[in-house]
Amino acid sequence: MEVGFLGLGIMGKAMASRLLKHGFRVTVWNRTRSKCQELVEQGASIGETPALVVKKCKYTIAMLSDPAAALSVVFEKDGVLEQISEGKGYIDMSTVDAETSSKISEAVLKKGGSFVEAPVSGSKKQAEDGQLIILSAGDKALYEVMVPVFDVLGKKSFFLGEVGKGARLKLVVNMIMGSMMNALSEGLCLADRSGLSLQTLLDVLDLGGCANPMFKLKGPAMIESKYPPAFPLKHQQKDMRLALSLGDEHAVSMPIAAASNEAFKKARSHELGDLDFSAVYEVVKGTASGHAA
Amino acid sequence: MAMAGTSLCHWAPLSLSVFRRRSYLRRRSLLSVSSQLSTDTATIGKDFEGRVGFLGMGIMGSPMALNLIKAGCDVTVWNRTKSKCNHLINLGARFEPTPAQVASSCDVTFAMLADPDSAVAVATGENGAVQGLGSGKGYVDVSTVDGATSKLICESVKKTGASFLEAPVSGSKKPAEDGQLIFLTAGDETLYERVASLLDIMGKSRFYLGDVGNGAAMKLVVNMIMGSMMASFSEGLLLAEKVGLDPNVLVEVVSQGAISSPMYSLKGPAMVKATYPTAFPLKHQQKDLRLALGLAESVSQPIPIAAAANELYKVAKSQGLSDHDFSAVIEALKAKLQN
Numbered sequence: 001m002e003v004g005f006l007g008l009g010i011m012g013k014a015m016a017s018r019l020l021k022h023g024f025r026v027t028v029w030n031r032t033r034s035k036c037q038e039l040v041e042q043g044a045s046i047g048e049t050p051a052l053v054v055k056k057c058k059y060t061i062a063m064l065s066d067p068a069a070a071l072s073v074v075f076e077k078d079g080v081l082e083q084i085s086e087g088k089g090y091i092d093m094s095t096v097d098a099e100t101s102s103k104i105s106e107a108v109l110k111k112g113g114s115f116v117e118a119p120v121s122g123s124k125k126q127a128e129d130g131q132l133i134i135l136s137a138g139d140k141a142l143y144e145v146m147v148p149v150f151d152v153l154g155k156k157s158f159f160l161g162e163v164g165k166g167a168r169l170k171l172v173v174n175m176i177m178g179s180m181m182n183a184l185s186e187g188l189c190l191a192d193r194s195g196l197s198l199q200t201l202l203d204v205l206d207l208g209g210c211a212n213p214m215f216k217l218k219g220p221a222m223i224e225s226k227y228p229p230a231f232p233l234k235h236q237q238k239d240m241r242l243a244l245s246l247g248d249e250h251a252v253s254m255p256i257a258a259a260s261n262e263a264f265k266k267a268r269s270h271e272l273g274d275l276d277f278s279a280v281y282e283v284v285k286g287t288a289s290g291h292a293a
Numbered sequence: 294m295a296m297a298g299t300s301l302c303h304w305a306p307l308s309l310s311v312f313r314r315r316s317y318l319r320r321r322s323l324l325s326v327s328s329q330l331s332t333d334t335a336t337i338g339k340d341f342e343g344r345v346g347f348l349g350m351g352i353m354g355s356p357m358a359l360n361l362i363k364a365g366c367d368v369t370v371w372n373r374t375k376s377k378c379n380h381l382i383n384l385g386a387r388f389e390p391t392p393a394q395v396a397s398s399c400d401v402t403f404a405m406l407a408d409p410d411s412a413v414a415v416a417t418g419e420n421g422a423v424q425g426l427g428s429g430k431g432y433v434d435v436s437t438v439d440g441a442t443s444k445l446i447c448e449s450v451k452k453t454g455a456s457f458l459e460a461p462v463s464g465s466k467k468p469a470e471d472g473q474l475i476f477l478t479a480g481d482e483t484l485y486e487r488v489a490s491l492l493d494i495m496g497k498s499r500f501y502l503g504d505v506g507n508g509a510a511m512k513l514v515v516n517m518i519m520g521s522m523m524a525s526f527s528e529g530l531l532l533a534e535k536v537g538l539d540p541n542v543l544v545e546v547v548s549q550g551a552i553s554s555p556m557y558s559l560k561g562p563a564m565v566k567a568t569y570p571t572a573f574p575l576k577h578q579q580k581d582l583r584l585a586l587g588l589a590e591s592v593s594q595p596i597p598i599a600a601a602a603n604e605l606y607k608v609a610k611s612q613g614l615s616d617h618d619f620s621a622v623i624e625a626l627k628a629k630l631q632n
Contacts, residue, residue, distance in 0.1 A: 168537075254626075
């Protein structure tokens with residue numbers, strides 16, 4: 001099966017690579033062309049523009065960093081819309097707000113194409129290991145066609161209904177995740193200032209009802225003040241902002257998420273945006289100004 | 294007063310009245326042929342010899358005492374409301390009418406009370422445990438309290454010549470029933486070694502953390518994180534529902550990914566149905582957050598997420614949800630006007 005792949009960042013690169021390793025023919029595009037080279041060495045073809053990728057491939061996947069990038073790849077000159085047509089499918093796996101996703105969906109459908117939004121839960125390692133959780137919505141028939149692709153990229157895929165549902169569910173999950181990271185950071189700080197062993201705290205957490213893979217994976221690096229980017233803080237803050245916005249629309253009370261967002265914003269103001277989102281720990285510790293990326 | 298060769302705690306799950314006075318299957322030999330039962334303990338505790346007292350037969354104390362009885366220990370119980378002891382007395386536990394009398398008739402006395410006030414009252418109040426303690430005896434307080442309370446009780450206990458161990462637990466009703474608690478101990482290390490085998494009956498792992506206050510602090514930090522996690526999960530469930538998603542799908546998606554925790558998987562489905570069967574009372578979670586905020590203030594550590602979570606639990610209490618499971622905090626987020 002042949003697919004186009006737009007966006008070779010932390011996630012896109014790992015995902016495209018995985019598809020190549022599993023026998024898919026992949027045509028890639030990235031705004032910074034040099035990032036395509038590694039994939040070409042693994043057997044990918046290059047598309048010079050998003051439009052040319054869509055021209056060549058029946059199905060094109062996109063993995064961009066935020067709503068602005070997702071829109072630009074579709075609507076701008078040499079964008080997806082110039083070549084999307086009847087029989088072609090566009091699958092946007094970026095994490096965006098529901099309005100952005102709907103906008104893209106509408107434009108694709110107007111041109112006769114079919115559309116699925118499929119944001120993922122999971123970051124770099126899960127992308128590399130094909131362990132993503134895929135939250136798709138939109139065109140059911142296109143989803144069915146993509147199942148073999150999703151099965152390679154992830155451990156489970158959900159079809160949730162009409163466009164917007166996948167986007168919203170992803171934001172809710174990431175909202176919880178961002179708040180949990182803040183809770184862990186507060187716990188580590190309090191333990192530290194109380195003279196307790198941080199490793200012991202992590203060990204105790206891992207034995208009980210609160211145990212979760214994220215704490216287990218990131219805790220040890222955090223206590224060494226290391227934040228190798230698996231999920232950049234700036235994207236986590238973007239997701240919290242979008243989740244809060246969603247809550248605003250529906251007048252839903254979210255004081256924990258609001259407080260968490262403040263911490264992420266502060267981290268960004270201290271230039272920690274490109275570090276892993278666990279770097280919010282520096283803000284909670286009060287040491288953020290000494291720890292720019 | 295230990296009787297040589299008798300009153301040993303052992304693992305044979307047999308009728309107490311038949312086997313209490315026999316040195317049956319010694320635990321050590323049983324362990325030498327079976328796999329290690331408590332994977333996180335550095336050493337296997339030496340068998341406990343003597344009488345064990347247990348003060349406080351609530352949600353936690355009752356199953357903990359029951360596990361000791363089932364393991365063949367000589368247990369004496371007390372509870373402010375005597376009727377709560379009856380099922381244990383029926384299984385062979387002794388009963389004394391005051392904490393002082395329990396402490397004086399036992400070698401080591403455990404206490405599992407709901408909050409700092411009751412822990413202090415039971416230890417040092419009228420007919421309190423310290424009136425029965427003395428040299429050679431131990432007092433193990435497994436209640437969750439603040440460091441200052443723990444130190445106060447410790448001083449009162451040590452004044453009698455007895456030794457003190459703070460040992461709050463991580464884990465609620467089911468882990469207590471299943472003997473799967475995590476003990477976060479601090480204080481007298483000799484007493485810790487002495488009761489290790491009892492902790493191993495009631496729990497799956499134990500930590501010795503040094504000076505009195507460290508166990509209390511560790512417990513408060515863990516429960517602070519837990520309280521914040523539950524509040525955040527509640528926000529997620531409510532937001533999902535309000536924007537037209539199926540909250541059950543959110544629970545499933547969460548259970549598949551990086552933020553999957555036993556707590557979410559266990560309580561999520563009930564929360565979606567707005568039912569909150571009590572494993573850990575909401576009022577105790579709020580108490581723990583309040584104490585954690587106090588600890589944070591004492592070390593000048595800002596904890597805004599915990600502070601926001603505490604507010605939600607307070608709202609839930611004002612809605613009459615104190616005795617529901619702490620997952621009922623989700624109700625505090627729902628738009629409801631007070632009558």
